[in-house]
Amino acid sequence: MKNGKINSGLVLIIGLVIVLVLYVMSVVGNNSINPLVLENVEALTLIETPDGKIIIEDEIPCASSANEIMIHLSYVNCSTCEEESGQAKGLEGKCTKIRIIDPNNLK
Amino acid sequence: MKNLFIKILTLVILIIQLSCQSENYVTSVVTTFPMEKELDTICSIIPSYGEHLTNSINVAGEYIIGVDYKSPFLLSVFDNNLSLSDTIIEVGHGHDEMLSAEFYGQWDGADNNPNIILYDRKSKRIVSTTVAPFTSIKTIADLSKTDSITPSKVIILKDSICIGVNLPAGEQAQLFKYDIKNGNIFIAPNLIKFNGEDVFYTSQYGIAVREDEKQIVTPYYSLPLICFYDENLDLIKKIYIGTEIDTELVSINDTLIGFVDAKYCGDKIVALLIDPTGKVLSRLLIFDNEGEPLGSFIIGKSIGFCIDISTSRILSLEYDEDKGIMSFLVYPLPDLLKP
Numbered sequence: 001m002k003n004g005k006i007n008s009g010l011v012l013i014i015g016l017v018i019v020l021v022l023y024v025m026s027v028v029g030n031n032s033i034n035p036l037v038l039e040n041v042e043a044l045t046l047i048e049t050p051d052g053k054i055i056i057e058d059e060i061p062c063a064s065s066a067n068e069i070m071i072h073l074s075y076v077n078c079s080t081c082e083e084e085s086g087q088a089k090g091l092e093g094k095c096t097k098i099r100i101i102d103p104n105n106l107k
Numbered sequence: 108m109k110n111l112f113i114k115i116l117t118l119v120i121l122i123i124q125l126s127c128q129s130e131n132y133v134t135s136v137v138t139t140f141p142m143e144k145e146l147d148t149i150c151s152i153i154p155s156y157g158e159h160l161t162n163s164i165n166v167a168g169e170y171i172i173g174v175d176y177k178s179p180f181l182l183s184v185f186d187n188n189l190s191l192s193d194t195i196i197e198v199g200h201g202h203d204e205m206l207s208a209e210f211y212g213q214w215d216g217a218d219n220n221p222n223i224i225l226y227d228r229k230s231k232r233i234v235s236t237t238v239a240p241f242t243s244i245k246t247i248a249d250l251s252k253t254d255s256i257t258p259s260k261v262i263i264l265k266d267s268i269c270i271g272v273n274l275p276a277g278e279q280a281q282l283f284k285y286d287i288k289n290g291n292i293f294i295a296p297n298l299i300k301f302n303g304e305d306v307f308y309t310s311q312y313g314i315a316v317r318e319d320e321k322q323i324v325t326p327y328y329s330l331p332l333i334c335f336y337d338e339n340l341d342l343i344k345k346i347y348i349g350t351e352i353d354t355e356l357v358s359i360n361d362t363l364i365g366f367v368d369a370k371y372c373g374d375k376i377v378a379l380l381i382d383p384t385g386k387v388l389s390r391l392l393i394f395d396n397e398g399e400p401l402g403s404f405i406i407g408k409s410i411g412f413c414i415d416i417s418t419s420r421i422l423s424l425e426y427d428e429d430k431g432i433m434s435f436l437v438y439p440l441p442d443l444l445k446p
Contacts, residue, residue: 053254069433102253
């Protein structure tokens with residue numbers, strides 16, 4: 001600021017810096033692990049393997065019985081710890097599930 | 108110099124706007140519909156094999172396809188008169204067998220010999236088969252090769268793209284796109300947050316895709332919420348029925364009314380809302396292309412439905428718990444849905 005006037009050169013530099021920072025952020029964002037895949041994951045264990053895969057260990061509430069006619073719903077069966085179709089009739093136990101995510105597939 | 112400054116400023120604002128676009132959606136609460144009435148049943152039919160029917164039925168050409176349970180077969184095929192025509196696809200690991208089958212109403216081919224698309228959730232395969240008669244199963248996509256998604260529903264689009272609901276055990280449901288050709292996966296951000304260790308149960312929803320593939324709706328099962336997305340899986344609109352609910356407080360022990368299913372009928376959306384306690388009758392809600400409410404129709408205690416445009420009727424399913432059998436209820440097609 002000089003004599004109450006805007007220093008246009010300074011403004012230009014600040015503008016360019018902002019554009020550059022936003023560009024770099026978007027490029028870095030595209031090349032890093034997609035954070036959405038880990039959204040809402042409250043895992044017991046989160047491990048990143050040397051080849052970049054992520055191992056997630058979760059404890060999941062499960063049900064011993066389900067209303068199988070409600071096929072649009074899903075539940076985790078306490079006997080098998082597998083996801084099945086049906087409406088859980090109360091959650092009575094917990095299953096530990098491990099899954100592996102390959103971030104290289106995620107765009 | 109001043110012009111250059113304005114251009115840079117415009118560019119910066121544009122970039123900021125683009126980065127914030129994913130949260131640019133509308134929330135509305137629908138308390139009344141322009142048309143509200145109770146539909147009178149034309150007839151009620153207890154079908155053969157009704158003791159094996161789940162709440163999933165869909166039209167494919169001249170046939171009604173029901174998904175079965177506790178049966179050696181996965182699908183029941185009914186003709187236009189709701190007479191059982193065939194039971195098809197044995198449960199198993201064999202060549203023309205499947206471990207499970209879900210049918211979301213996708214089919215092509217002739218009306219009298221439709222080719223339907225199914226999803227086998229247990230083997231993570233998308234397959235196609237004819238139903239009249241059933242001949243063989245052809246695998247369209249094998250999603251078992253990817254560990255990064257656990258689809259609970261999958262619909263196949265043109266250009267070998269799948270769109271579906273990713274529901275990994277213990278986590279919140281997410282929309283995803285999967286490119287069959289190159290294996291790329293895009294998982295949409297969850298702008299609607301659920302909480303607690305039962306998010307796997309409370310966040311579940313279905314999916315329906317408009318014919319032009321430019322709009323997607325997701326009806327939530329545990330609460331009266333239906334969402335509209337664009338083709339890029341950006342959330343456009345959230346619609347609550349009755350009252351807005353804080354999704355972060357929803358628990359599996361709540362007994363809120365919730366959606367069972369939603370289907371497109373032309374460019375209108377038809378969604379079935381049910382009361383899990385059975386105290387309030389089920390309602391078929393109709394929305395226009397923009398998500399504006401058009402009509403609400405009471406249809407008994409229905410827990411599943413399909414729209415048969417060719418015979419101008421709505422078929423719904425009602426379950427008799429005492430007898431352990433599903434029955435068809437036939438309703439006239441509301442004028443709102445007539446082509």
